[in-house]
Amino acid sequence: MARETLSLYDTTLRDGAQTHGVDFSLDDKLLIAEQLDKLGLDYVEAGYPGANPIDTELFSEDRKVGAKVTAFGMTKRPGRSISNDPGFQALLAAEADAICLVGKTWDFHVDVALGITLEENLAGIKESVETVVASGREALLDCEHFFDGYKANPDYALACAKTAYDAGARWVVLCDTNGGTLPEEVEAIVAEVVAHIPGDHVGIHVHNDTDNGVANSLAAVRAGARQIQGTLNGIGERCGNANLTSIIPTLLLKSGYADRFETKITPEKLTTLTHASRILDEMLNQAPDRHAPYVGEAAFAHKGGIHVSAVKKDPRTYEHVPPESVGNVRKLLVSNQGGRSNILAELESIGLTVSKDDPRVGRLVELVKEREAVGYAYEAAEASFELLARRMLETVPQFFDIDSFRVMVERRHNALGELVTISEATVKARIDGDSVMSVGEGNGPINALDNALRKDLGPYQSYIDDLKLVDYKVRILTGGTDAVTRVLVESRDGEGRRWFTVGVSPNIVDASFEALLDSINYKLIRDGAPAPS
Ligand SMILES: CC(=O)SCCNC(=O)CCNC(=O)[C@H](O)C(C)(C)COP(=O)(O)OP(=O)(O)OC[C@H]1O[C@@H](n2cnc3c(N)ncnc32)[C@H](O)[C@@H]1OP(=O)(O)O
Numbered sequence: 001m002a003r004e005t006l007s008l009y010d011t012t013l014r015d016g017a018q019t020h021g022v023d024f025s026l027d028d029k030l031l032i033a034e035q036l037d038k039l040g041l042d043y044v045e046a047g048y049p050g051a052n053p054i055d056t057e058l059f060s061e062d063r064k065v066g067a068k069v070t071a072f073g074m075t076k077r078p079g080r081s082i083s084n085d086p087g088f089q090a091l092l093a094a095e096a097d098a099i100c101l102v103g104k105t106w107d108f109h110v111d112v113a114l115g116i117t118l119e120e121n122l123a124g125i126k127e128s129v130e131t132v133v134a135s136g137r138e139a140l141l142d143c144e145h146f147f148d149g150y151k152a153n154p155d156y157a158l159a160c161a162k163t164a165y166d167a168g169a170r171w172v173v174l175c176d177t178n179g180g181t182l183p184e185e186v187e188a189i190v191a192e193v194v195a196h197i198p199g200d201h202v203g204i205h206v207h208n209d210t211d212n213g214v215a216n217s218l219a220a221v222r223a224g225a226r227q228i229q230g231t232l233n234g235i236g237e238r239c240g241n242a243n244l245t246s247i248i249p250t251l252l253l254k255s256g257y258a259d260r261f262e263t264k265i266t267p268e269k270l271t272t273l274t275h276a277s278r279i280l281d282e283m284l285n286q287a288p289d290r291h292a293p294y295v296g297e298a299a300f301a302h303k304g305g306i307h308v309s310a311v312k313k314d315p316r317t318y319e320h321v322p323p324e325s326v327g328n329v330r331k332l333l334v335s336n337q338g339g340r341s342n343i344l345a346e347l348e349s350i351g352l353t354v355s356k357d358d359p360r361v362g363r364l365v366e367l368v369k370e371r372e373a374v375g376y377a378y379e380a381a382e383a384s385f386e387l388l389a390r391r392m393l394e395t396v397p398q399f400f401d402i403d404s405f406r407v408m409v410e411r412r413h414n415a416l417g418e419l420v421t422i423s424e425a426t427v428k429a430r431i432d433g434d435s436v437m438s439v440g441e442g443n444g445p446i447n448a449l450d451n452a453l454r455k456d457l458g459p460y461q462s463y464i465d466d467l468k469l470v471d472y473k474v475r476i477l478t479g480g481t482d483a484v485t486r487v488l489v490e491s492r493d494g495e496g497r498r499w500f501t502v503g504v505s506p507n508i509v510d511a512s513f514e515a516l517l518d519s520i521n522y523k524l525i526r527d528g529a530p531a532p533s
């Protein structure tokens, strides 16, 4: 049976820009638009020309990509002609393939927000859509608050949508603007709309205020809508928009959708999904959501020993889709929830071949469990696990020894009379028989200690010159006087490789020092530094 076409419309760069804490530069927008285009979206709504200088500049040039570049704006201002409406003129001046207008469809909003009659609003929608069509661009109408409007006054909400369709809108998009509608309501209302407007002209745009953004979009498709609007990672106003990063793989990989519909996203393009999702986070300078469906780091991470044992036999035992189909990877975690299978899988991934029956594997499992019981967390610190395993399974060089360290924090007035806090650290190391003393300063005691430790490692210095401490996390594990501190350190080198190490101690400086030492030793081993003579 021939599959029906579904149109995918991305509004990361417009509704996503309305996310609390998100500000895109022009370059950010161009980079994300490129990713969306690679992924195979039909429309990229790139912004709101006239609303701010970045969006106006973006639409001042022809930014041709495969997807239809769409400019967003509102229907004409009440009481003004279009020629006398600067906002509408900015839209018409935009270099865009399509123009998406937002129009009021809830009688309450027409009354309260616009303060005009219901007829005036209908006339505004008609004239606005007709003007876009006459300009040679494809027109879409985002029917703002459609579902709330339909519940309050179905005839009027439908009349607004129908007016836009009759005026030539390619898509009439039903919006759950306040995000409070539930899937069963969406399904019932969309089914009623498609009795009046053909489904292949009806779209859905929902917000996630009841955590039903994805479910509502799929409900609309089941009821007959054929365009879905959403954003990468579900960013957007308030609780976000429908998450395309979840919707897209669901459409391509799940029966009931994959066998009924086709989109421009091929299985090959789908493998760029995880990358696109992470690039957006990187750009927004935020940690990716580890637990995000399909693309999160934990989406295919198996921790329970029973799971790992079965996944090694056949991944389908605990995975609903293959991770590689969305460009993600499987992770088999080492932790106190694991057994021999977890450890063997991790050893294999770091290139250590050990037989399943080797007694050292059992000892390593026990050691991991003992250390996790006192606060270590190896699933988050794979480099520290690798050091632990290598030390048990092979001979690891002792590159240097630390004889002692001292850290000092002093608060005092400087020569200008200002109150300043100074941190200084001294580290005494023995390297190849030589004693080396280094002093470091920093913006805090750990930074000073890190600087001192990495200042002079003699013959090993060139191996760690490009090592950078990029993240540092502290967690107090038990309360009261018995509290221990766990420190997780993320390091990166000049080749962009990242690794995580852990230290645990009742003393935060000691815990940090242990994690820093692991990080340096890991780098020396990975880069093949020679053992001291
Ligand atoms: C559901 C959505 O996400 S819609 C998109 C929301 N996104 C944004 O608002 C981001 C970009 N917006 C902006 O930069 C500004 O709001 C602008 C440039 C569009 C308008 O700025 P201003 O002219 O200062 O107006 P302001 O933002 O204060 O108020 C919006 C005006 O548009 C009117 N309006 C709102 N929706 C519509 C509509 N669909 N059609 C016509 N007019 C509308 C409002 O009644 C209000 O008019 P009023 O000032 O006469 O009361």
Ligand SMILES: CC(=O)C(=O)O
Pocket: 015, 102, 142, 143, 144, 145, 175, 176, 177, 178, 205, 207
């Ligand atoms: C248009 C839009 O973003 C909304 O109604 O939610």
